[in-house]
Amino acid sequence: MAVRARGLSLGQRRAVWAYIFLIVPLLFFIGVRFAPTLFAMSVSLFKWDILSPTKPWLGLQNYETLFADKVFWKSLTNTLLYVVLSVPLELVFGLTFALLLQSAARWKGFFRALYFIPFVTSTVAISWVWRWMYEPTFGPLNKLLAFLSLPEQKYLANPDQALPSIVIAIAWQAVGFYIIIFLAGLEAIPADFYEAAKIDGAHAWDLFRHITLPLLNPTIVFLTVIGTINGIQVFTQVLNMSFQGTGGPLDATKSLVLFIYQQAFRSFKMGYASAGTVVLFGIILLITLIQLKVTTRRVEY
């Protein structure tokens, strides 16, 4: 390697150094990200039974089986439901609390820390606490309903309520992260805008509708993209909270990632599971592209 090479200009030397330093993360990305992704894509074309020494070529047969698999479609629908239900919930609550926190006169730091704690707590622990809260016989939620003389619910054991119940736990945990990002976004809005608008006689709602919301657009886009990707990859909460831990009852809570996990590590069908991951990859790619195209349109006010 040419250390302190002679005859190079300062600019060229700088460029050489920049590339030398870039090699390290590049190697990391090639070795740890890209290569396994490409490998998984190739695995999906084989009957890759993990215990078996022979891995016969299947072509697209894994995909054919996958698209004919009812459980796959069910888990795909569930995954989209996780996204559609959790992202708006997180955005609305995140923004509401951020606005409240921003106007809080004292103990701002304390409240920020308080709301952020769930986000840095172990997801497994949170899942189990929620699971106990939802417990139909002895859980506090049903005790509360009974106290209010309202009909008690089955929550995680009811195929219709199980998925929304998990969504609530997911949103509860994620909201702290949304608050922090929204707060940063709010801080970045110059105070002059509000002052000028107030002088013109704008009300609080006008300020929010015409200044805060438009100027938060990049923050909202960022959070929507992150929230969607997290929602598509939901796994831990489902594994720990679902009835019998298998994405039940009746696959009502099974997410795509849990489906892939079960195929790969319970049934040892690596090829089939890889086909699932390729589909998942395609979906995430597509959604991200659409979101970036649609929601980052520059709007001038």
Add this chain to the structure above:
Amino acid sequence: MKRLALLALLALALIVVACSAPAEPTKAPAASAATSAPAAKPTDAPAAKVEIEYWQYFFESKKNLVDELIVEFQKQNPNITVVHTTFPYEQYTDKVAASVPAGRGPDVVNLYYGWLPLYINSGYLAPLPDKDFPIAQLEKDFIPMIQIAKVDGKYYSLPTAVRNLAIFYNKDLYTKAGLDATKPPKTFDELASAAQKMTKVEGGKMTVAGWRVDLSNQDHNLFREILVRAYGGVPQSDDHKKIQWNATPGGYDAWQFLIDLTAKQKVSEPTLGQDGPTAWLAQQAGMMVSGSFYLGTAKSKATFNWGVFPMPAGPKASANFGSFWTHGITTKAAKDPAKLAASVKFLQFLTSAETMKKWTPAIGELPARAEVLKDPVFANDPLLAPFLQTLPVSYASYFVDEAADRTALIDAYNAVILKNADPKKSLDDATKTVQKLFDDYWASKK
């Protein structure tokens, strides 16, 4: 500048080293052991030191006993070192899955018998050498239940012990309900009515289930082998090719009986107390179906008086479900004559009558050798006797994918209990799902 360059170089070097590190640094001693004992017959003790690895899932009493047994085995065979590794049950298949592509893993492995077709079909296990384990002798010495482990006329593994099921009951709740603990229920109808008496409902909510039905624990086995037979059906054809749960009216009756416990007689509640064993330990369930393997846990964890009674009979027959964890030798070990010889020795030791005599008192599972089973010590034990009594009518199910098979029944049960599906249709659906698993399995064998 120079220091930075050095740092960058160092980072690069680290990556290169990490990437090119040998996948199997421990291979060397094994290879030398193989070459230094080329003439040794597999049955002879290897001349050179050899190390073999034994894997089982973590079950405290089993881990401790096997640790003790290994010390003894190594005393008898000073040239063999056994490395004992355990994993939590939930991670067991993950670990196996991760170790195979890496070319590592155990030489002797403990597997659930129901997983055998999957592992054998994949070439993970090697057949037991005929001269060390003659088939005729095995079938004479071991109880007939182990024959379910015979695949394509060969044995790939042997168990130390077998288990079957019985009813665990809370004596305190049983007598409180006005029942006589000296007269256990003899039929499933009597069991259901005892459960009704033990069930407690407060403010419209069940606080004690008389019998906590839990299909994700043992009650899928209860249905398949016990109830179907008890009501006059046979769960599978003899060649294990056809699932016959719904082939007779008895099959439907058995299914209806299981459903009615929750739906009609209301002696169970699917969410009460996390799962069956947890509910039973927390005194939220009076009775549950479990195996002899649960005796150890019950002894150490139950804070109330409890007992066990034998599996009741149905209107047509009396049956029980038998199962076992079994030790096999991997193809990886079979490739190396020294390791194979050591593994054979270890397997013979694990399945010897002496080991079994230690195993049963420590674990609760019953010995797999017929001759050891005759020991009056077991028949006189009040906790083991209920299991022994139904051992002659214990059947092990043939599984091609145990997890999927179980899930099919759980889903069918939930469809009825949670979504009011038609019981008959749900059983038909489960049968169809599992039949497809079997069809695919047998098709892949050709």
